[in-house]
Amino acid sequence: MSVFKDAEEVYAFIGGMFEKAVQEPSFIEATKNTGLVVLVTQTDPDATMLVDFPGQKVLVGDAAANATPTVQLRMSSDNSNKFWQGHLNFTLAMAQRKVKLDGKRSVALKLLPLTQPLFDTYKQVLRDAGRDDLLV
Amino acid sequence: MPEVQMTEAEFEVYLAKARELSLFFREIGPKYDVDNTFAYPSIKAFKDSGLGALPVPKEFGGPGGSILHTSKIISELSKGDSAITLAYNMHFIMVGITMGLMSETQNKYWLGRVADGEIMFGPFSEQRAGFSGLADMKAVPQSEGGWRLYGKKTWGTLCEAADIITTNATITDADGNLPEDFQERVNAESFFIADFNVDEDGQGDGIRIEKTWDALGMHSTGTHVIHFDGLFVPEDGFICEWRSGAFGVLEWASLMFASIYLGMQYRVLEESRAVLSKKTLGATFGAIVAQDTKVATVGHIIDGIGDMASRVELSRRVLYQTCQDLIDGKDDEWPLELRFPYIGLAKTFIAENVMNMTRHAMSMVGGSSFRRGTIFERLYRDSAASMFQPLNSDQSRTYIGEVLLAPEQLND
Known part of the structure; x- marks a missing residue:
């Protein structure tokens, strides 16, 4: 059974983290001119988020699925919860096919250094929502 | 790049x-x-x-x-x-x-x-599982900062000339225990750089060379065993997590090995031409029956040299174009998981060709090439080393095949 009840929880917490990130000045500076538009596709529960870093916006659900990403990231919602708290080794998860990353290498590699600062943001989003049960 | x-x-x-x-x-x-x-x-x-x-x-x-x-x-x-x-x-x-x-x-x-x-040199392989094995070598954190490295690396090529050492080791707890959890162990495997100071007997402070190298070929590489007996690496000697870092830059290993074997292909062709263009057998009564047999006029020798030259030219194009593709960023178009084995194709292609050529050269030159000390027997022995450096042909095919056969759904 997934740690998330439904897609709405995924959008509220993981999507919420992205909402904060795209408005954060350091992220805006780090991602301008990168073309980094990430489609995050999760399973169990199914959820789709599009994070447009240069455009500073986050789309969810059908709106996200119909947009055009430059990088696609797929994983289960449980692994996503672990990953965005810094508890999933990305290289190992790729090798074990727990995570799938598609897109141009030069663009995709710009995503990885950005993930580390998001770990604290995600954990804070969970704490603020009183969802300590999701902390790993 | x-x-x-x-x-x-x-x-x-x-x-x-x-x-x-x-x-x-x-x-x-x-x-x-x-x-x-x-x-x-x-x-x-x-x-x-x-x-x-x-x-x-x-x-x-x-x-x-x-x-x-x-x-x-x-x-x-x-x-x-x-x-x-x-x-x-x-x-x-x-x-x-x-x-x-x-x-x-x-x-x-x-x-x-x-x-x-x-x-600079870099011993990574260990006895248990070579380059692919997670490092058993330990990096034990020190209370004053930095680490001390303990363990043994089995392929210390160039150690007798090096001033700087790079290597991988797994960071332990303060008592020197490796992480028991697999993911934690992967996370803890790290890439270090340090001074390499040893005396003329290969003895240094916390590190030493054990001269063990004795192999079929590549004799003068000085590929000895390196013992880490507490080599100190200060904090600024930590480079990165090893596996996540290495996979982005391993083209420097794969394509440089390919370059070695391309150079060897040039030499095989050069030496074969030098011998076979001049060699005369005189009167023969065997596969060829003739009063005066000039080797350069024999059909399979002509074809053989043509085959060698073709392999050299194909190898050169594959290697140089792979390097150029990386420079031009064309690897962007390859699936991410296949980037490393696709780059490695240049090495595996050249390795298979150089082994074919050294064997064929001996066959064409004849029994004299089998005598110890001739260039052909040396090239034959040395070319066999191309089977081993990562990625080898089997590893490349496994990588590629696994990706292509993987189901769409993820493993969870």
């Missing part, structure tokens, strides 16, 4: 130096193959040539040669003597890998030293 900073005119100067050094390697190579030791006179010659600085970017004091420039230099040197060049190839591999992973400060310091002529 760093931008290409070196002009072709600048490169010509380095190529001329490589041609000169290659002749020296060719001259001393047979002696060190027979002696079964590292080719010690090569150290001063290599340092004097300034070639070791070739890939160092201009901002760190080097000439900024590209991966293609470096490949051409290695092949030129390998044409002279593949075994001696395979030793120095280790330096170029580690310079290429480290410069893609080190911080600006680290690059300035360590690559600055390389630009000044110092030599």
